[in-house]
Amino acid sequence: MGNTAIKVTGVCKSFGQGEAKFDALKSVDLETAFGEMVLIVGPSGSGKTTLLSVLSGVLRPDAGSVNVEGIDVWNQNVDQLADFRLGKVGFVFQDFHLFPRLTTAENVAVPLILKRKNWAASIQEAVGILKVVGLESKANVTPVSLSGGEQQRVAIARAIVGQPDILVMDEPTSALDGDTGRSIVTFVKEKVLNDKRCIIIVTHDSRIYEFASRILKMEDGKISEPERKKP
């Protein structure tokens, strides 16, 4: 599959030891393509977030491999992993994790600054991305003065400012009301998703299923039969 973005093979991950040992992922296989918006759904404790963490280079699996654009993710040292995440993956966290003391432009610029880009150029670029997400006018305010939906858009702007190939979103609509949640996912599908990018979303929110290219249901650490959706 020449268009493969992520290939997960036989990934296992356990937490705890002895009797308290819990198998969060049980030999999971997964393949996603560029241009896809994949939703991973399932009950709490089914291993969705663990899978998201493993495939984004955040959590080391006990077994198996993750391959992103030909890179064997977990065959890298700690610094290489950090570079991989910075260069290839954009993160949108459930609680946004924006810096309340920085302006929205500075928040968005963080990945660029970590890439050692000049401060002024980073801010300029961040303002450009804020324009894309419709928040250019809020570039100089702090996130605390923004609504939940706006904060989520800032988080998305921060995730995409470095032009990552993979965008991972953890429960992006859980802190938002239904309309805002849907508008955020609509925005992501229309403005963020393209044929050079793959978006993986972990969610409980059934209202956004309709936007997915594909929905993978997880249960008890395994992916059950995927439900195909129209891209």
Added chain:
Amino acid sequence: MGGILKLAYKLLVNDKAKFTALLVGITFAVFLMVMMTSMFAGILNHASATVINVGASMWVMDRSVDTVANSIGMPDFVLDEVRSMRGVKYAVPLYSGSALLKLASGRYQGANIVGLDDTSLLGRPELLQGKIEDIYGENAFIAVNDSEFPKLDHPHMGSEFELNDHRAVIVGIAKVTTSGLFGVPTLYTTYHRAIQYIPNPRFTISYVLVEPKSPGDIDQIKAQVQAAGYRALTKDEFIAKISDFYKYQTGVGTNILIMTVVSFIIGLSISGQTFYTFILENLDKFGALKAIGAKNHELISMILFQSAFTGLTGYGLGIGLCTLMVICAKWRLPSYASVLTFLNLGLAFVMVVIIAAVSSYFGVRRVLKIEPFDIFRG
């Protein structure tokens, strides 16, 4: 790295409450540390005033002398013996004692009397008014215009007072490098007038001031004086001995040390705790940075920068506050014994570095322990 440090700077200073608390903690600690040590330095400096002002290279004294103020009279033959020693260029007597003056107003005032060798006037002060040769005039005394000068009822040329029923007259006003510790004015006269006017025990030479032929002769002079049953010290050694006396044989040194340590502990507690809380409150943000792609050494450099920036800013504010305090105090109390020395500043700097290092150590430990996965788990 510049952008990352700027990010660290903004995260720090934009949290105004925490940053202010951190600065207050370190500023307060530095202020106390520098104030304590500079007061001590001031006390030591004033305690050695006579040694500093007279400026002789070597001082011969009784072995029991601890401070310049507590001189023990030596017989005249000591002066002759010292003059005959190998390596001595010249040696002169010095009288140093206290006396009670009866001022023209009828008020009594204690004073230090320094009696300079009649021939050489070695150790004479710099005159602001009058001529040094006037010291040979009848009943002549030179008043030192230091912080204690007003206690002589602001004397002027020709002012008179009584000293042990002798008439005395001011023939000169002098200035000196350092004023004394004990809050009494100082008068200079000749050695012979001093021992004539002031009731004295049998032996009247307080110190023999020695000039060696060369610095290489100092050791042999010391050995010869030692063999004669007395002690010879260089100027610096005498000042150090006086310092040691105040440090170790009075409570002053111990108290200052305790206060300095307490200041350090207060600073460490306030700043350490506040900085650690700051790190804890931002722990999830550091975790997010880690998940996004920040490397451990980058996060460490951010924390170290924040800690160093706070420490240095607090240090500067503390020193500034201390300087302001000393200036104000000296403005109102000219004899206020406080001296900011490089040693004081260096000591405070080292302590600030320790405070910053300890504070950041615990922060760094927490940040290194956090896993990016924790951010996903919430």
